[in-house]
Amino acid sequence: MGRMNGLVLSLGALGFGILYLPIIIMIIFSFNAGKLVSVWSGASLKWYAGLLENDQLLSAFGTSLLIAVWAATIATIFGICIAVAFVRFGNFRSRLALSAIASAPLVMPEIVTGLSMLLLFISMESLFGWPSGRGVDTIIIAHATFGMCFAAVVIQARLRDFDMAIEEAAADLGATQPFIFLSITLPVIAPAVVAAWLLAFTLSFDDLVIASFVSGPGSSTLPIVIFSKVRLGVTPEINALATVMIVVVAVAVIGASWAIRRRLSGRDQNQ
Amino acid sequence: MVRGMGKYLVNLPAVTGRRLVIALPLIWLAVFFFLPLVETLQVSFTSPRRGIPPYEPLWGIGDDGFFTNFTTGNYALLLQYWSDYFGPAFNSIKLAFFSMLVCLLFAYPMAWWIARSNEKWRTILLVLVMLPFWTSSLLRIYALIGFLNPNGFINAAGLWLGLIDAPIQMMQTDFSIYMGMVLTYLPLMILPLYAVMVRLDADLLDAAADLGGSGIQIFRTIILPLTLPGIIAGSLLVFIPAVGEFVIPALLGGPDQLMMGKVLWTEFFRNRDWPVASAIAMLLLAILTVPIIYARYQDGRDAVAETPNPKQAEAG
């Protein structure tokens, strides 16, 4: 169906190729015994073994994980608030302000947000004494800030399609507002909330620029460590690390979409 | 736990609850997003110094009373060393703009392919598009280094196959920047295009063919106008962040591919000149003000267009 001619297909295939070829090559060569990405010296898992002994990488991984979990959780909670405000509260007084301030971070260059947040933290430190120095908590705050705007977009989309009749039925049966939202609405939009959390988590975990500005000694995240190594060129340890991360994400994404498809088709069958 | 919370909150008057829900994110974002920008503006008007923080306070109460260190010196510097600052600015705009076009060139057929596929293929292709989106862009750009290096994969394959005599310099060129941009931003261009294309009624294409339209005519008169909102949305989604991109020029670009992001980073981390860095940040924002406002305006229009028309509902 549709005008599928050769030009469209070849451009499409080329596009997918550009998207995937470099990654696939890197994955293949992560199993290369040699150091180069051009000469195959036999298969080996030694770079992967090396990962487990690299304390710097392991601790950076742990830091990134901790930060991402906190940032994603805060972002999701606030994101729900923003989404609810926009979809349910009609034309409230500060709607325009909230709308502007919640959508600007989506397009703002990271380098500007990173720099500006650092300046704020420094200024706050000299005025109030908090935050004292930069570290895990400043990174969490920074990540949560832009995370909540992305989370809001995801949850808003789901809330718009929400069938209000369910809430009206609950009200008719005697429930009142915050309770209705917590016990009825939230469970129903749970998949969107989970998706929002995962999005905020990913954005936090992968963030380099903002973390570079607002991190401190002892709070190096994984992207910061990777970047410092990578500026010097390709290293086989990073190949292995990158492969691990990409494979984990790939499995998660494919698993999630398979699970969603099963859920949808199961629902259709039940109807 | 939800039950317990509910019982606790159920006694809150509805208005207070509402106000809380609005105030929480509003205050947070005002403090942690808006205030920093104000702070940056302030710092852009001070001078650097040794110590912590490495810039003079803008104002304060000292022994002699109120004082201020207001200076426009940073902006004067930007203008004076025009080629060092405005050069990268124009370069950023140029590279971001053409990256946007290249992304569009690939994304449009890809989105069309996905939108016109059957259910099964569509899911698979969408996953293939989303996968890079969920993986770290740093890692994707890193993979490109090994790909494009003089001793990297393409050159090695080319030499081995006898296609080239000597390694081609692909790193630290405009080409490597464009490839990095496409790798990073292609999914962002595909998604809004796909969203618009999948809603395109196949009957419209049949009708146009029935009324005498050739393939190209149908594209020009029907497909292009109806996918225009997607094109605009995707283009803005790519262009605006690309102007301020740092990692791509840092890892893939050379001295000729200076972009604003890299200049800002250098001023901040290398030269420790925070006031100038702030001035550059303000310059970057100034450049992007128009596109950002246009993007928000488009968002608003799309929201209106999506509201169901009562007449449409009655006929459907």
Place this chain on the structure above:
Amino acid sequence: MAPFIRLKSISKHFADVVAVDDLSLDIEKGELFCLLGASGCGKSTLLRLLAGFESPTKGVIEIDGQDMAGVAPADRPVNFMFQNYALFPHMSVADNIGYGLRRAGMRGTELAERVDSLLKLVRLHKLGGRKPHQLSGGQRQRVALARALARRPKLLLLDEPLAALDKKLREDTQFELVDIQEKLGTTFIVVTHDQEEAMTLAGRIGIMDAGQLVQVDAPRRLYERPKSSFVADFLGTISFVDAVVASRDQTSITIGGDLNICAACDDDLPVGAAVKLAIRPEKIYLSRTKSGNVNEIEVVVEDLAYLGFATNYRVKTASGQMFKLQQQQRRSLDAPLSWGETGYVHFDPQDVIVLQD
């Protein structure tokens, strides 16, 4: 002279589904022909084959003597009106109507005048500047019609053209459609699942079932002389009697049993042949008393529905045979039969349809 449209042994297969099964049909120039059938019978597929949106798996389509194999939709002298109208949302009404003309190279005043005359034809004269989303359902339908007529096609295909309209609008539009067709003289093929619509619009109806044409005839003949029980049951209401031929003479047969019905019949049916008799509800008369007519049977009223101008009855004989009949309320003071009452039905042998399936 060859018929205007000729379909020769057309088959269309989709994966494992046979949508059209060895179908042959001739349509004359200037006809208003209806394809009638339930959903899934293949009528829309047949229409799309004629338009060129699909190619037949087997068979030949000829329009005005020309074989349409390999001819693209844009190049056929055929135009299509879609069920959901498929109006271009980003173009005005005038631009929608003029689309086909522009593709043919028409420009300027010639184009404007032609669009204007089409707007007048479908009575949308002042609305040329509006966009589709600013129109009502009925108005959109007329834009779709005007757009499809713009290029003066030799054949116009209409896919359920009235399905999306509400009842009152549908009735008015049915007559308008026939008027336009007669005025222009264009050959129309209309696909519909609504029998009333088909009966109103068509000069001839083709009833389709499972990809095949079951019977092609004028509406009156289809209704009064269906050739199969499928067609008899499909159009309107009918009562069936399963029986065996008891005796026959030159012009009629009689079935045995307690019913003892005599039916006019020219076919050479031997005694003992199994037949299905069918009688239309308006041909059955119900009265309280015996009157000595042919085919008089004693019945009990099982159910009735009072419609105002008439009453629909379901009556049953002692042996369990059901008849559905409709009795007009000729004289308002007559006392009609009610539930459980006994009466007598009778009908003319000429009105009994003899079917053999």
